Amino acid sequence: MEYSLIIGVLVFVLGLAFGSFGNVVIWRLPRGESLSYPASHCPECDGPIAWYDNVPVASWLILRGRCRSCSAPIPVRYPAVELTSGLLWLLAWAQFGLSPRTLGAIVFYYLLLILAAIDLDTYRLPNPLIGLMGAIGVAGVAASMAGLPVLPLLPASGVFSSPLVSALVGCGAPAVITLGIALIYERARGREGFGMGDVKLLAVMGPYLGPYTLMVLFLGSMLGAVVGVIAARRSTEGMAMRVPFGPFLAGAAVMVSVAGPALWLWYAGLLA
Ligand SMILES: [Zn+2]
Known part of the structure; x- marks a missing residue:
């Protein structure tokens, strides 16, 4: 029981992390930009985004949906995509197990x-x-x-x-x-x-x-x-x-x- 709880949390966190990368793909792929370079930056002020400001969902909540350097609003779409990804990974695991x-x-x-x-x-x-x-x-x-x-x-x-x-x-x-x-x-x-x-x-x-x-x-x-x-x-x-x-x-x-x-x-x- 505890074992499956740990796996479930792990799957969910992996889903959140991939959701974060998904946001990069959603933004960059239609613009023909590289998916790996440069590192995450604010589209408004171009400031780099530190890892602690890039934690799925949590950072958006802590920063109250604004860029730390320029206070430009970060669309709620970002944490929403991350959360949806986490939930979808969890759903796949709930359906088919390991x-x-x-x-x-x-x-x-x-x-x-x-x-x-x-x-x-x-x-x-x-x-x-x-x-x-x-x-x-x-x-x-x-x-x-x-x-x-x-x-x-x-x-x-x-x-x-x-x-x-x-x-x-x-x-x-x-x-x-x-x-x-x-x-x-x-x-x-x-x-x-x-x-x-x-x-x-x-x-x-x-x-x-x-x-x-x-x-x-x-x-x-x-x-x-x-x-x-x-x-x-x-x-x-x-x-x-x-x-x-x-x-x-x-x-x-x-x-x-x-x-x-x-x-x-x-x-x-x-x-x-
Ligand atoms: Zn900014």
């Missing part, structure tokens, strides 16, 4: 968090991160086929019990549907319904979630539509306002990886 799948889940959740934040900032899902998620996904499926079950996170039965079939269907099905919708939408409205980034993000979820990527598409679209309509009503831009879709897909993916099989059973029960 198993190879935990690693797959941590990578998946962590990359989703970074992608969602970048999409919020820039309306883009950078290819290097999508590619990384895809490459690790392929490696995870290969490991499973070699007897070390890393991916998919949600094993299914029947024809989908093969990690390869599961990944291919999970990758292809939502891609075909979103591409179809994008084409129809573009003809009808003259603008994109789905961005190519969203299509690619769904595709690289395939190795992680298998056919459950269809549920991510469905749930993400519902969440996005509800929030989009609320946001458009409040915005002066109205329906012309752009709402990034990536954060909804990312949120839906985490929900599905936790509750997907239960949701599916519930839905199938409604049909029966």
Whole structure:
């Protein structure tokens, strides 16, 4: 019992620390800056940030959200990303314990968090991160086929019990549907319904979630539509306002990886 408490704290702290690095990636990657150099500095006064002012969440609280040298406000987004990362790592551990799948889940959740934040900032899902998620996904499926079950996170039965079939269907099905919708939408409205980034993000979820990527598409679209309509009503831009879709897909993916099989059973029960 105490043993698992120690592991849990360790996983959480690791998640916080990686969240801190995640903030660096979220800020620098879209700007084409190096991720390793220079060391953390305040974007306002360029002053270096000492290690004791860079402790995840705690430093932000102690400094009351302001830079120590110039008092420029540090957005609450920073500790929020750190905390979310810590909680997502904890979630992966709670789901899969100390198993190879935990690693797959941590990578998946962590990359989703970074992608969602970048999409919020820039309306883009950078290819290097999508590619990384895809490459690790392929490696995870290969490991499973070699007897070390890393991916998919949600094993299914029947024809989908093969990690390869599961990944291919999970990758292809939502891609075909979103591409179809994008084409129809573009003809009808003259603008994109789905961005190519969203299509690619769904595709690289395939190795992680298998056919459950269809549920991510469905749930993400519902969440996005509800929030989009609320946001458009409040915005002066109205329906012309752009709402990034990536954060909804990312949120839906985490929900599905936790509750997907239960949701599916519930839905199938409604049909029966
Ligand atoms: Zn400063």
